[in-house]
Amino acid sequence: MTDAPVLQVEGLVKHFPIHGGLLQRQVGAVRAVDGVTFSIRRGETLGLVGESGCGKSTIGKVVLKLIEPTAGKIVLAGEDVTALKPGAMWTHRRRIQTIFQDPYSSMNPRLPSGTIVGEPLENFGIARGAARDDQVAQLFRRVGLRPEAMRKYAHEFSGGQRQRLGIAKALSVNPDVIVADEPVSALDVSVQAQVLNLLIDLQEEYGLAYLFISHDLAVMRHISHRIAVMYLGRIVELTDKRTLFTQPLHPYTEALLSAATAPDPKRRRQRKKIVQGDVPSPAKPPPGCHFHTRCLYATAECRVTDPPLLEVAPGHHVACLRRPVGGDPGPLSVP
Amino acid sequence: MNGNPGPILEVRDLHTQFSTLDGVVRAVDGVSFDVARGETLGIVGESGCGKSVTAMSILRLIPPETGRISSGSIKFEGEELTTLSEEEMKRLRGHRISMIFQEPMTSLNPVLTVGTQIAENVVRHLGVSWKAGRERAFEMLDLVRIADARRRLDEYPHQLSGGMRQRVMIAMALSCDPQVLIADEPTTALDVTIQAQILDLMIELKEKTGTAIVLITHDLGVVAETTERVVVMYAGRKVEQAPVEALFEEPLHPYTRGLMGAIPRLDVEADAAGTRPRLQEIPGLVPILTQPIIGCAFAPRCGFATDRCRSERPPLVDAGAGHLVACWEVDRVRRAA
Numbered sequence: 301m302t303d304a305p306v307l308q309v310e311g312l313v314k315h316f317p318i319h320g321g322l323l324q325r326q327v328g329a330v331r332a333v334d335g336v337t338f339s340i341r342r343g344e345t346l347g348l349v350g351e352s353g354c355g356k357s358t359i360g361k362v363v364l365k366l367i368e369p370t371a372g373k374i375v376l377a378g379e380d381v382t383a384l385k386p387g388a389m390w391t392h393r394r395r396i397q398t399i400f401q402d403p404y405s406s407m408n409p410r411l412p413s414g415t416i417v418g419e420p421l422e423n424f425g426i427a428r429g430a431a432r433d434d435q436v437a438q439l440f441r442r443v444g445l446r447p448e449a450m451r452k453y454a455h456e457f458s459g460g461q462r463q464r465l466g467i468a469k470a471l472s473v474n475p476d477v478i479v480a481d482e483p484v485s486a487l488d489v490s491v492q493a494q495v496l497n498l499l500i501d502l503q504e505e506y507g508l509a510y511l512f513i514s515h516d517l518a519v520m521r522h523i524s525h526r527i528a529v530m531y532l533g534r535i536v537e538l539t540d541k542r543t544l545f546t547q548p549l550h551p552y553t554e555a556l557l558s559a560a561t562a563p564d565p566k567r568r569r570q571r572k573k574i575v576q577g578d579v580p581s582p583a584k585p586p587p588g589c590h591f592h593t594r595c596l597y598a599t600a601e602c603r604v605t606d607p608p609l610l611e612v613a614p615g616h617h618v619a620c621l622r623r624p625v626g627g628d629p630g631p632l633s634v635p
Numbered sequence: 636m637n638g639n640p641g642p643i644l645e646v647r648d649l650h651t652q653f654s655t656l657d658g659v660v661r662a663v664d665g666v667s668f669d670v671a672r673g674e675t676l677g678i679v680g681e682s683g684c685g686k687s688v689t690a691m692s693i694l695r696l697i698p699p700e701t702g703r704i705s706s707g708s709i710k711f712e713g714e715e716l717t718t719l720s721e722e723e724m725k726r727l728r729g730h731r732i733s734m735i736f737q738e739p740m741t742s743l744n745p746v747l748t749v750g751t752q753i754a755e756n757v758v759r760h761l762g763v764s765w766k767a768g769r770e771r772a773f774e775m776l777d778l779v780r781i782a783d784a785r786r787r788l789d790e791y792p793h794q795l796s797g798g799m800r801q802r803v804m805i806a807m808a809l810s811c812d813p814q815v816l817i818a819d820e821p822t823t824a825l826d827v828t829i830q831a832q833i834l835d836l837m838i839e840l841k842e843k844t845g846t847a848i849v850l851i852t853h854d855l856g857v858v859a860e861t862t863e864r865v866v867v868m869y870a871g872r873k874v875e876q877a878p879v880e881a882l883f884e885e886p887l888h889p890y891t892r893g894l895m896g897a898i899p900r901l902d903v904e905a906d907a908a909g910t911r912p913r914l915q916e917i918p919g920l921v922p923i924l925t926q927p928i929i930g931c932a933f934a935p936r937c938g939f940a941t942d943r944c945r946s947e948r949p950p951l952v953d954a955g956a957g958h959l960v961a962c963w964e965v966d967r968v969r970r971a972a
C-alpha cells in the first residue's frame with residue numbers, strides 16, 4: 301500500500317429531486333448522499349456498509365460518474381473528474397471499473413462470453429483480433445475459468461462463474477479502482493468464498509483499490525482494510541476494520557454489530573442492544589443527528605445539532621456529539 | 636396444548652419431483668424428519684438443496700402442472716396430509732399449519748387493508764363474526780408490536796415498511812393459533828437491525844404460544860441463534876441432523892464443515908489489521924438434479940471421498956446423542972478435526 305490516494309471524494313452530495321403537484325414542480329429532494337468525504341489508496345479496500353437507503357450504492361454510481369453529483373469533488377488518480385462531460389470522462393473509465401451484484405443483467409445474452417469480456421479491450425483500442433483473444437484467454441484463466449468457455453453464452457454459466465466473468469471484464473482494462481457493489485450477495489456461501497478469495501488475490505497481484513459496498517458485516521470485515529459506516533446519506537464512523545469491530549464508537553455501529561447474527565449457538569440471546577424502529581425516509585431525514593430517533597443515548601442536543609465527522613483518535617472518525625475528540629472510548633450512558 | 640406426546644409433524648421418505656424440459660428434477664430425494672411440539676427446527680442448505688420444496692410439500696403447495704409428491708408420507712397430528720383433498724388442505728393452511736415467506740409484499744393483497752386480510756383468515760377458519768375478526772386482527776398487530784395498531788388496521792401493505800409487513804405476515808400466520816409455523820427465509824430480505832427485531836419477535840411469540848417453528852434458511856447465523864435442532868440438506872437429501880449446539884460444536888458431514896469454513900466470521904478473535912485469512916472454498920458445483928445421483932451426492936466435491944462414496948448412497952447413522960450423519964467416512968472426518 302502506498303500513501304497516495306487513487307480516489308478522493310470530498311463533500312459529495314447527491315440529491316434526487318421529488319416532483320409533485322399539478323405542474324410537477326420540485327417539491328422536495330431525496331438526500332441520498334449528504335456530504336461524504338473519503339479516500340482510497342492503491343491496494344486498499346474501503347468498505348461502505350449500511351442498511352437499505354443509506355446511500356452506499358448511490359456513492360458507487362456517482363464515483364463512477366454514471367450519475368452526476370449535486371455537489372462535491374471526485375479526484376481520480378490526481379485528476380479532478382467532477383465536472384467532466386461524458387465524452388471527456390470516457391478516457392478516465394479505464395481507471396475505474398465496476399462489478400455488480402447481478403452480472404447477468406449487464407451481459408448481452410446474444411454474445412459469447414469471450415466477446416463480452418473482450419469488449420472493453422476493443423473499445424479502448426487496447427487489443428484487437430487474435431491479440432484480443434489471447435488477452436481474453438489469459439483473463440479467463442486468471443479468474444478461474446477455462447479459456448474454452450469463451451465460446452459459451454452468459455446463461456450457460458452458474459452464478460459464481462458469471463461473477464468471475466464480470467471480474468474478468470472489469471480487469472481487462474487494467475484499472476486502478478474497482479467499485480464492487482454487493483458483488484457476493486446473490487451467491488451461495490460456498491461460492492461466495494471462492495469469489496472473495498479471488499478478489500483478494502487480484503488486489504494483491506495488481507495493487508487494485510476497491511470501493512466495496514455491502515450490507516454484510518462479516519463479508520465486510522473479511523475483505524476491507526478500512527470501513528465507513530453509513531446512515532441516511534452520511535458517514536457516521538470511519539476507521540480501520542480492527543478498531544471498528546473491537547471498539548466501535550458510534551451508537552449506530554454498535555447497533556449494527558449487535559444485530560448481526562453469528563454462526564455460534566452460544567452467542568444467542570447475548571445480543572443486547574437491538575435498536576427499535578425503522579430507518580426514517582431519506583426524503584425527510586430527522587433534524588440534528590439522523591440517528592437520534594433510534595439512538596439509546598440521544599440527548600436533547602442530538603435532536604437539533606448536526607454532529608460533524610471528527611477524527612476523535614488517530615484514523616478514527618466519528619460523527620457523534622457524545623464522542624468528542626480525545627474523549628473516553630468507554631460505553632456511553634443512557635441519559 | 637394437546638396432551639399427545641408424539642411429534643406434531645412427521646415427514647417420512649419424502650420424494651418431490653418436477654417435470655422440466657431438461658428432464659425430471661428430483662428436488663427432494665428421500666427426506667425424513669420429525670418436528671416436536673413447540674420446538675424450532677432449522678432446515679439449512681444452499682440454493683437448490685430442496686429446503687423450500689420440502690416446505691411447499693408439507694403445505695401441499697407444489698404446482699400440480701409441473702410438480703408432484705411422488706412418494707413418502709407427511710403426517711400432521713397423526714393425520715396423513717399427502718392424500719387429503721384440496722378442500723381439506725385449505726381448512727388446515729393458515730389455521731393449524733401456517734406459513735410466512737421471504738417477501739411479504741408478494742403474499743399480502745395490495746388492495747385490501749391489513750386489518751381486513753387478518754380478519755378474513757380468522758373469520759374463515761374460526762367462523763367468528765367480522766367484528767370479532769377485526770378485534771382479533773387488532774390484538775395480533777399489537778402482539779407483534781406494531782405501534783398504533785388500531786390505526787394500522789386500516790392501512791394498505793404499501794404504506795408499511797418491509798419490517799412492518801413481515802410483522803403483519805407473522806400476525807396473520809399466528810392469528811388462528813397454529814400448531815406449526817413454517818417460515819421460509821423470513822428475514823432474508825430485511826436489513827440486519829430489522830432482522831434482529833423479527834427473529835427476537837419470533838422466538839418470543841413461540842415461547843408465548845407454543846407454536847412449533849420450521850425455519851428454512853441459507854443463513855447459518857440465523858440457524859445458530861434461533862433454532863433448537865437443525866437439518867442440513869444437500870442436493871435434495873438430508874445429510875446431517877443434530878441439536879444446534881452439537882452441530883456447531885462438531886459438524887460431522889464434510890459438506891457442513893465446508894459451509895462453516897466458507898463463511899467469513901464476525902465472532903472469531905479480531906485479526907491483526909491488514910491480514911485477511913483465506914476462506915475455505917468448497918470446490919466444484921452442486922450436482923444437476925435431473926441426472927441420477929449414484930452414491931453420496933457430495934462425493935465429487937469431497938476431500939474424504941472413496942470409491943464406496945461414489946458408488947453407494949450412505950445411510951443416515953446415529954453418531955451419538957441424536958446427531959445423525961450420512962457419511963461413509965465419518966470416522967476419518969472426525970479424526971481430521
